[in-house]
Amino acid sequence: MYFTSIPFIAFLCLTLLVYYILPRRARWVLLLAASLGFYAFSGWDNLCYMAFVILSSYAAGCFIQKTNDQTKAYLAEHKDLPREEKKAYRAAQKRKSTAWLVTAMLLNFGVLAAVKILALPQIGGIFTDYVMPMGISFFTFRTMGYLIDVYRGKHPAQCNLAKLALFTSFFPAVIQGPISRYDSLSKTLFEGTGFSLDVFGKGAERIIWGYFKKLVIADRLLVMVGTLTGTPGEYEGLYTLLSIVIYAAALYCDFTGGIDITIGIGETMGITQEENFLSPFRSLNIFDYWRRWHITMGTWFKDYIFYPISVARPMMKLTKWCKKHLGDKTARRVPVYIATLVTWFATGIWHGASWNFIAWGIANALVIVASQELQPLYQKFHLRFPKMKGKGYDSFQIIRTFILMSFIRAFDIYPGVIGTLKQLSTIFWKPSPAKFIAGGLTSLGLDTAGLIAAAAGLAIVIASSFIKKRPPAIVFALLVIAILIFGVYGLGFDAAQFIYNRF
Amino acid sequence: MKKWAAAITAIAVTIASLWFLTRLLEPKYTTRPVEGALTGEYYDQSGYNDVLIIGDCEVYENISPITLWREYGISSYIRGSSQQLVWQSYYLLEEALKYDKPKVVVWSVLAMVYDTPQKEAYNRMTIDGMRLSPLKWANVQASALPQEEKLSYVFPLLRYHDRWQELTKDDFRYIFRRPQVSVAGYMMRSDSLGSGRIPDPPRLADYTFGDTAWLYLEKMRQLCEKENIRFVLLKAPSLYPPWYAEYNQQIADYAAKHNLAYYNALEEQEAIGLDWQTDTYDGGLHLNLSGSEKCAAWLGEKLTASGDIPDRRSDSKYTEIWQKNEAAYDALAATQAEELRTEGKVETIMIGEIPQ
Incomplete structure (x- = not known):
């Protein structure tokens, strides 16, 4: 069901x-x-x-x-x-x-x-x-x-x-x-x-919002992702870039949509559950991203794997050994980095017993370790260019993090580790812009009307993230109508299962 | 209080909008296949029918109710729909008995060859037009294919929501009122396409009708018996699909067993006066206007032989309705004749399309 x-x-x-x-x-x-x-x-x-x-x-x-x-x-x-x-x-x-x-x-x-x-x-x-x-x-x-x-x-x-x-x-x-x-x-x-109209209403609104993200946007975009990744050889270069970007949007709408429904259902019964997302595509770096994306999974691995490994007896011994032979700085890093690698390896396995998920986990760990190693460099850079701050630089960081995480997420949609890396490499080695422009977007499984519906849905999701005030009930009435009319469901459609159900 | 008012307003707006959108997005069947409108059209002329003719295209294209009226004073209605299956006939009949008290029910036996639901499109054309009731739901339960969402027959928006991409002028024009498609359930075609050589039908491994088909035929018979209605079985004239002798025998045996009348028009083609070169518009699958009038004249004679169907031609309550039907019928026949003369083909097939 x-x-x-x-x-x-x-x-x-x-x-x-x-x-x-x-x-x-x-x-x-x-x-x-x-x-x-x-x-x-x-x-x-x-x-x-x-x-x-x-x-x-x-x-x-x-x-x-x-x-x-x-x-x-x-x-x-x-x-x-x-x-x-x-x-x-x-x-x-x-x-x-x-x-x-x-x-x-x-x-x-x-x-x-x-x-x-x-x-x-x-x-x-x-x-x-x-x-x-x-x-x-x-x-x-x-x-x-x-x-x-x-x-x-x-x-x-x-x-x-x-x-x-x-x-x-x-x-x-x-x-x-x-x-x-x-x-x-x-x-x-x-x-x-006890029943409270206000609490019930908030829950119902969240459920509606979740269905909107899932049925109007995610399931449409997933059709495109399916086309782009089904025969990867036909969609290389800029199409690969498009594929990982669309997958990011699809996964976000699918997963946050599902979580909105989950949390919303709880709220309608007065049951509070933990938030799982906090505007993840506004993350400035990978650490920030993992504080905002699938938060409850991240904290689970942090509390029950990362910290216990970091303070485990063998790790303490290793720290001592490193301190004696390699110095303080290294001794501080080694246990953290080992714990990071093990945690992300486990996170990868949690997603599925496949090399792709292991590679996905290791890729996350390597970027985290590399980011930490590069911290002194970043500090020097900011000392040298103190004006490189503010909204403009934040936007650059947000886009950079989005693209970086989209690249890592490619392991989720392309077959095989080597196959994924090869596919990603085509973005740089044979972008083929002429083929991309000639092919257009309507050859990817969605007609113009479908593309407009998905784009309009995404625009609503993005716009809503800037609105802090609770919208009036009539907005949700319109969303219900939008779901029923523009949703991907019923005969002639294959409404997809939520991606995270398979975990 | 303010919050409750806002919530109620939002719910009311949603329900009203969904009702309106359902009306807008539902297929109007104003272009072919217009047969999808037949089921819903019945309610406009219910309550006056002494004879109900139930079945698939073999009744709504092969029998002219105007001929039944003009020659015998029979007030009849054809409750037909494309590829109407036996259980669909049963539920349409049971529903019709809530509106009409007919003396006779004529049922087209061709549907016996199907024992399982066939196509969603045919299900929709038969069931969508039914008024919401437990009988409609029972019909859905019996008819829906595994991939169909049954609830979408109750809330059609769930099925037709994606039609926003293909809306036409007609969808807006006919949001609240639908054009009349038939005359008392009859779909007229005045053109002719004579039959060529019909190849011998293939032999089948098994000619036995299915259990479900028999079950619902029996239910129809019992329902008519309970309501004191004469139940008549009819094989309308058509050259295809084949009506095997083995099929015929099973129906004849059933009719004999239950003392029912069974009229097989294929066996009485000469008595009807059918000419397969001039009385069909599609090479023998369905009759055209002249063929359906001949068939109705033959059927009317059979039906009135027992004298239990009143002649309503002098009853003002009926003449008013049938005068309207006759006018519409004659106007459509004239329009089609003119189209045949000027364009060589029939364009106007529903009453609502007749140029004013």
Whole structure:
């Protein structure tokens, strides 16, 4: 049941209606039933994966919590114990918790890795009908984040199995995030807030906005991307540049559209989820970009992979060794750079077990490391040219970052690492402007009317990003009409699934 | 309060705009195929029909209701549509019985050869014009192809939203009122294209009609029986598609089993007086004006033989309607005759197109 399907919209309306009819304390139960029902639509067997994640996290979380409580109680009872004995007791208890955490993580990430490998086309010959469970990466990461936070004592474990099941399966976020944190989402998820027209309206507006981005813009642009990348040999040079730029716009509208729908649905029920985007195409550099794009994924990898690796015991030893043999500056950088590489390698793998995604991750890491290495050079440049600041320079940085990230994103749309690099190289070595001008845009799968609709939609999205005030309700009425008339849906169209559903 | 007012206004504007846009974007069927307008046109003349003729192009092009009226005083209506399937006939009949109390229902049996939905375009032309009701929804359920979105029959904008790229003057002209296409459901063609040599039809591996077709035929029969309506089976005259002897036998057996009348015009071509060189406009697939008048005269005689259909020619309630129908029919026939004389071909095929 896609977000863009009529059954989903009917399902959502019915859920909202019943949600507000039920007494507040019972609303989360409805959400659980709706979430499991929604996920069951993707296949009953997929529910088994989700059940495994829920049950294993429940068992591990509750055991860790029990161990933490035991530790506190024991130490409170035995205040007069020698410090060494207290430390030894704490360490023994910590080992127990660690064992549970590691076991749960190995099992869950093991299942995730297995399903990703089974979904590889190379394995397709063996498991011909295998389809990766929808959104498995998202709900596995969300729940593992919860477990790590319980282990770290950031919040207590949720020892109500049904509530943990809702946190894992919450239907708007189950297929493409955001990867919410338990302490943040749980504040409103189980609460069942009262109806407020203002809050409901904001949520509904956001849902409409999301559908507009997805159906009017993204699905149209993806037709062009499909043409441009389907036979890459025919669309080289400037067409490749066009392809990566259009893909940037399409992916933005697709992913942010989906997240708008997700967050909007939550808002209509008074449930607050974390933001996943913050005007990413206004980023001044790659660091800024990753603070603004897929924020919840970025913070997940930062909190649960980057920082733990940076401060891990072997890394500390390496830092010491570097300090002794290579100096302070190098010693400060080495652990950060290694953690960066490992984190981005993992991020690449998270997107898919393919060389393209690994190359995508490594490319991000290399640009980040290179940017850090070039920092002194930038500083010298600004000292030499102090007037190189302000809006003009900011615009240059924004365009530079957009193009850079578009190049990196090419690994997502072209086949093979070498194939992608070759395709990108044609932008410089054989731009073929004459062919580009002669071919025009109408040969790329969209007719003139389709191109105008997509361009007008993009213009509205760009213009809206400069408007800070909440538009009047009538604007959203017009957006609904625009979606229904200009949206890519129904017979004769193949409304695409959200790109991030496949992760 | 202000917020509620804004929200209600926005919702009202949206609904009103969507209604208007639906009217604008729906196909008007003012250019070929105009048959898509037939289903909706029925409601304009419902409530006066003693005979309902249900089926596909074999009825709405082969039987002239004006001849039935002029020669026998039968007030009839052809509830036809392109490639109307058996279950579609059933639901159209069931719906029509809410508006009419006919004495006789005539059903074209050619549809028995189809046991599954065929094409979205035909589904649309048959169902779109139905008024919203549980029967329309049941028809959609029975007819929709797997790739079709059933809800789009209730909210046609979901299907036709993309027509904004192909709107014509007619779409704006006929937003609120549609031009009349037929005379009592009959589509007139006055031109002739005689039949050439019809090749022998291919032999089939299996001539048995499908279970779904039988099921809905039986439902039609039972419905008529329940409503005390005489149910008549008709194979209208056409040279193609082939009506095999095996098909004919199955229908004849069914009719005999349930004591129904079954008129096979193919077996009575001489009695009808059909000439396949002058009475068809497309080489034998459909009859033209002269052919349909001959066929109607033959059918009227059969139908009135039992004496249960009243002659309404002296009933002012009916004559008023039929005078209008006759005027429209004669005007269209005259227009087509003039076009044939001056241009050698028929251009005007619907009543609404007749130059004033």
